[in-house]
Amino acid sequence: MPHSRPAPSGPSELQREQRYVDLLYRRVDDSREEVARRLGGALREEGGTAQARVERGVEVDRLTRRLTALDAAEKGLCFGRLETTDGERRYIGRIGIRDPDTEDPLLIDWRAPAARPFYTATAAAPQGMLLRRHLHARGRTVVRIDDERLDGTGPLRADVQLSGEAALLTALEADRTGRMRDAVATLQAEQDRIIRSPGAGVLVVQGGPGTGKTVVALHRAAYLLYTNQRLFERGVLVVGPNPVFLGYISQVLPSLGETNVLLSSLDELFPGAAASRVESERAGEIKGRAVMADILATAVRHRQAQVDSSLDGPVAVEIGGEDLHLEPELLADAVAQAHATGAPHNVARPVFCRVLIEELARRLANVITELEDQFEEDIADRVDAAALDRAVNDDLAGLFGPDDQLTVPPTPPGSEIKAAEEHWLDTLPHHPAMRRLLERLWPTLTPRRLLDDLFADPDRLAAAAPQLTPDERAALRRPPGGGWAPADVPLLDEAEELLGFDRVSRRDGPGSERAAEIEYAQGVLDIARGSRAGENENPWAAAELTAADLMTAAEFAAANRQTDDRTVAERAARDRTWVFGHVIVDEAQDVSPMAWRLLLRRCPSKNFTVVGDVAQTGEAAGPGSWSAAMEPFFGDRWRRESLTINYRTPVEIMAASDRVIAEIDPEGEIARAVRTGGDHPRLYAVPRDALPGRLAELVKQEVDGAGDGRVGLIVPAADLDRLATAVQAEIPGLSWGRGVDLERPVVALSARQSKGLEFDSVVLADPGAMVDASPRGLNDLYVALTRASRRLVVVCPDRIPDLFAHLAPARLGE
Numbered sequence: 001m002p003h004s005r006p007a008p009s010g011p012s013e014l015q016r017e018q019r020y021v022d023l024l025y026r027r028v029d030d031s032r033e034e035v036a037r038r039l040g041g042a043l044r045e046e047g048g049t050a051q052a053r054v055e056r057g058v059e060v061d062r063l064t065r066r067l068t069a070l071d072a073a074e075k076g077l078c079f080g081r082l083e084t085t086d087g088e089r090r091y092i093g094r095i096g097i098r099d100p101d102t103e104d105p106l107l108i109d110w111r112a113p114a115a116r117p118f119y120t121a122t123a124a125a126p127q128g129m130l131l132r133r134h135l136h137a138r139g140r141t142v143v144r145i146d147d148e149r150l151d152g153t154g155p156l157r158a159d160v161q162l163s164g165e166a167a168l169l170t171a172l173e174a175d176r177t178g179r180m181r182d183a184v185a186t187l188q189a190e191q192d193r194i195i196r197s198p199g200a201g202v203l204v205v206q207g208g209p210g211t212g213k214t215v216v217a218l219h220r221a222a223y224l225l226y227t228n229q230r231l232f233e234r235g236v237l238v239v240g241p242n243p244v245f246l247g248y249i250s251q252v253l254p255s256l257g258e259t260n261v262l263l264s265s266l267d268e269l270f271p272g273a274a275a276s277r278v279e280s281e282r283a284g285e286i287k288g289r290a291v292m293a294d295i296l297a298t299a300v301r302h303r304q305a306q307v308d309s310s311l312d313g314p315v316a317v318e319i320g321g322e323d324l325h326l327e328p329e330l331l332a333d334a335v336a337q338a339h340a341t342g343a344p345h346n347v348a349r350p351v352f353c354r355v356l357i358e359e360l361a362r363r364l365a366n367v368i369t370e371l372e373d374q375f376e377e378d379i380a381d382r383v384d385a386a387a388l389d390r391a392v393n394d395d396l397a398g399l400f401g402p403d404d405q406l407t408v409p410p411t412p413p414g415s416e417i418k419a420a421e422e423h424w425l426d427t428l429p430h431h432p433a434m435r436r437l438l439e440r441l442w443p444t445l446t447p448r449r450l451l452d453d454l455f456a457d458p459d460r461l462a463a464a465a466p467q468l469t470p471d472e473r474a475a476l477r478r479p480p481g482g483g484w485a486p487a488d489v490p491l492l493d494e495a496e497e498l499l500g501f502d503r504v505s506r507r508d509g510p511g512s513e514r515a516a517e518i519e520y521a522q523g524v525l526d527i528a529r530g531s532r533a534g535e536n537e538n539p540w541a542a543a544e545l546t547a548a549d550l551m552t553a554a555e556f557a558a559a560n561r562q563t564d565d566r567t568v569a570e571r572a573a574r575d576r577t578w579v580f581g582h583v584i585v586d587e588a589q590d591v592s593p594m595a596w597r598l599l600l601r602r603c604p605s606k607n608f609t610v611v612g613d614v615a616q617t618g619e620a621a622g623p624g625s626w627s628a629a630m631e632p633f634f635g636d637r638w639r640r641e642s643l644t645i646n647y648r649t650p651v652e653i654m655a656a657s658d659r660v661i662a663e664i665d666p667e668g669e670i671a672r673a674v675r676t677g678g679d680h681p682r683l684y685a686v687p688r689d690a691l692p693g694r695l696a697e698l699v700k701q702e703v704d705g706a707g708d709g710r711v712g713l714i715v716p717a718a719d720l721d722r723l724a725t726a727v728q729a730e731i732p733g734l735s736w737g738r739g740v741d742l743e744r745p746v747v748a749l750s751a752r753q754s755k756g757l758e759f760d761s762v763v764l765a766d767p768g769a770m771v772d773a774s775p776r777g778l779n780d781l782y783v784a785l786t787r788a789s790r791r792l793v794v795v796c797p798d799r800i801p802d803l804f805a806h807l808a809p810a811r812l813g814e
C-alpha cells in the first residue's frame with residue numbers, strides 16, 4: 001500500500017498550487033517570447049568578420065537550446081515540491097526558472113543539486129525535508145496532489161523504500177503507449193544515485209528486467225549534458241540494440257529538452273552501410289570475436305607486396321620498351337619504409353610508391369644516359385639518341401592526349417643524370433604500366449573492397465585467418481556484393497582504421513565531412529598565417545595573435561561548425577570520425593568484442609555508461625559476467641552499480657520466469673517486483689496444429705480487454721511470419737517485421753526483437769521452441785517472459801514444458 005496520502009486541505013490547496021503553477025507558465029511564456037525574438041534577430045544578421053560569425057553561431061546555438069528546453073517543459077513543467085523543516089519551499093520541475101527581478105529560484109531544474117532530496121529523501125534519512133509533494137497535471141491544470149511526510153509520521157513499507165510511492169504507482173499502472181515516457185517526476189533513489197554519478201570513466205549498471213536500466217541511461221544522458229558544457233559540444237551517443245527499440249525510446253530525451261544526443265543502433269554506426277543483409281547466427285558470432293581485428297590486419301598486410309610468398313622472383317615492368325626489374329630486396333625495402341611511417345594502408349601507400357618510383361627513375365636515367373654516351377661514342381650524329389624517350393612519350397600520349405605530350409629533355413649537360421632522373425620522377429607516376437604495377441603491389445583499398453575480397457576468396461581467407469577452423473571460415477564465405485549484415489559494421493569500421501582515410505574514393509562519401517571541414521579550416525588558417533606578411537614591417541605584428549596561433553585546424557573546424565545550424569547529433573550521425581564526450585550503451589550484454597572496439601573509437605577518452613543484464617544475453621558468445629565483457633577493453637578501470645527493483649512486471653507474472661532464471665543464473669540476484677496483486681500468468685497446452693488458430697483467439701481476447709493498452713505477441717523467430725500471418729487474419733491491425741509499428745494496439749515479435757520493450761499484455765507462443773532455437777534460447781525465453789506489465793498468456797504446443805510445472809495451467813476459454 002502506498003504510504004503517501006492525498007494533500008490535506010483539498011480544493012484550496014489545489015488552487016494555491018494552481019496559482020503558483022500559473023505564475024511559472026507565465027514566466028515560461030515570457031521567456032519563450034523573448035528568446036524567440038533574440039533568436040530571430042541573430043538569425044537575420046548576416047556577414048561580419050569570421051569572429052563575429054562564430055560568436056553569432058554560438059549565440060544561435062545557445063538560444064535554440066533554450067527555446068527547445070522551454071518548449072519541452074510545457075508538459076509537466078512543475079511536478080513536485082519539497083518543504084524543509086525550517087519552512088522553505090522548493091518547487092521542482094523540468095527546467096530552472098528565476099524571478100526576473102530578485103533572481104530567486106521559482107522552479108528548480110530536476111538535475112540541480114537542490115532538487116536531489118526530491119528523489120532521495122526518506123523518512124529514515126529525511127535530509128532536512130519535512131514533506132515531498134507530487135503535483136499531477138493535465139495540460140496546465142493541476143488535478144491532483146500526493147503528499148508524503150518525511151518526518152516519520154507516515155507508514156513505512158518494510159520491503160522496499162520508494163520515493164513518492166503513489167505517484168510512482170500511478171505512472172506504472174498507466175496504459176503503455178508503444179513509446180517510453182520520461183520518469184523525471186518519479187525517479188527512485190537508487191536510480192538517482194546512478195544518474196548523478198560522475199560522467200568520467202566507465203560505469204556498468206547491472207539490473208534485472210524492468211529495473212529501469214533504460215530509464216536510468218536516458219536520464220543520465222540528460223543529466224550529464226546539463227552539468228557539463230564540454231559534453232554538450234561533443235554530444236552523447238546512446239546505443240541501443242535495434243531501430244525498433246530506438247523508436248520506442250526516441251521521445252524520452254526530447255521530452256527532457258535534450259537534442260545533443262545521437263540515438264543509434266550499432267549497425268548504423270558506419271555511415272553509408274545499411275546493414276540489411278541476413279546472415280547465419282554463426283557467421284555473426286564469428287565476426288564479433290576479438291580475433292577478427294588480427295585477421296583484418298593480416299588481410300591488409302597480405303595486400304601489400306608479398307615479397308616472401310606470392311612474389312618469388314623480381315617483378316618486371318616495361319617502361320618505354322625497357323624492361324626494368326624490381327628485386328624482392330627493393331620491394332621489401334619499400335614495404336619497410338611504408339610500414340615505418342606507422343600510417344594506415346592508404347596513407348602509407350605514397351611512401352611505398354615513392355621508394356619504387358625514385359629507384360626506377362634513377363635506373364631509367366642511368367640507362368638513357370648510358371645509351372646516349374654510347375651513341376655519342378659511336379655514331380651519335382646518325383642515331384636518334386632519344387628513341388627510347390620517344391617510345392615512352394608515345395606511351396604517355398595515349399594517357400594525356402597529344403597536347404600533353406611530354407618532350408624529351410635535351411641531352412643534359414653536366415648533371416644530365418640528375419635532370420633525367422627528375423624528368424622520370426615527374427612522368428613515371430602517370431605511366432600506365434607503372435600505375436598498374438603499383439596498384440597490384442599496393443592497391444588503394446576501401447573497407448568494402450577489403451571485406452568483399454576477403455570473404456569471397458577462400459584462399460585469401462585461409463591465409464588471413466589461420467586462427468579459425470576450416471568450418472568457421474566456410475561459415476564466413478560469401479560472394480562479393482549483396483550488402484552488409486549487422487556484424488559486418490564493426491568490421492567495416494575496423495577496416496577503415498587499418499586502411500586510413502582515402503580522399504579520392506571518399507571525397508563525396510559519408511564520413512568525409514570532418515576531414516573536409518578540417519581541410520577547409522586548414523586553408524583558412526594558412527591564409528591567416530600568410531596575411532601576417534607585414535610582420536617584418538610592423539614590429540608589433542608579432543604580438544598580435546591570429547586564429548592560427550590559438551587553434552589547430554581541427555579546433556578551428558569545430559569552432560566553425562558553430563555556424564552550422566544542424567544539431568551536434570545530426571552532424572555526428574554523418575561523421576564516422578566524430579568523437580563523443582560520453583557513450584551510453586543499452587543492452588550492453590549483447591555487444592560483441594569487435595563492436596566494443598568500434599565504440600571505443602567513438603569515445604577514446606573512455607567515458608562510458610554501460611547498462612544491461614547478463615542474464616538477458618541472446619548472443620551465443622555473450623559474456624557470462626561483466627568482468628569478462630569489460631576487462632579486455634577497460635582492464636579493472638570500471639565501476640559497477642546495481643538496480644534491484646523491478647518496476648515493470650508484478651510479482652505474479654515474475655513467477656512464470658522463476659525456473660528459467662534459476663537455470664540461467666542460479667546465484668544471480670533477482671530484482672524485487674514493486675507491484676503485487678496483478679493477474680496470474682495463464683498457461684495453455686494446445687494441439688500443435690491448432691496453435692495458430694488458438695493464438696489468434698487468445699490475442700484477440702487480450703486486445704479486446706486491453707483498452708488503450710498494447711499487446712505483444714512473442715513467438716519463436718523461425719515461426720514469426722507463419723504465426724503472425726495467421727493472427728493477422730483475425731486481427732488485421734497486427735504489425736510485424738522490420739518496420740514493426742509499436743504504436744499499433746498489437747504487434748508480433750521474436751523474443752530477440754522484444755528486448756528492451758514492454759506491453760500491457762503479452763501472449764507468448766511455443767516457449768519450448770524458443771529455448772531450442774539457440775544455445776542462448778533460455779535467455780531469449782527469459783526476455784520474452786518479462787515484457788508484460790499486466791498480463792501474461794503462454795501457449796504451448798502439446799504440453800507445458802517443465803520450466804512452468806510450478807504454475808497452474810489454465811484451460812482455453814477460462
Ligand SMILES: Nc1ncnc2c1ncn2[C@@H]1O[C@H](COP(=O)(O)OP(=O)(O)OP(=O)(O)O)[C@@H](O)[C@H]1O
Nearest residue numbers: 183186187188209210211212213214215647648756
Ligand atoms: N522511476 C520510475 N518512474 C516511473 N516509471 C519507471 C521508473 N523506473 C522504471 N520505470 C518504468 O519501468 C519500466 C521498465 O523500465 P526500463 O525499460 O528502463 O527497464 P529495463 O531495466 O531497461 O528493462 P529490460 O532490461 O527488461 O529491458 C518502464 O515502463 C519504465 O518507464
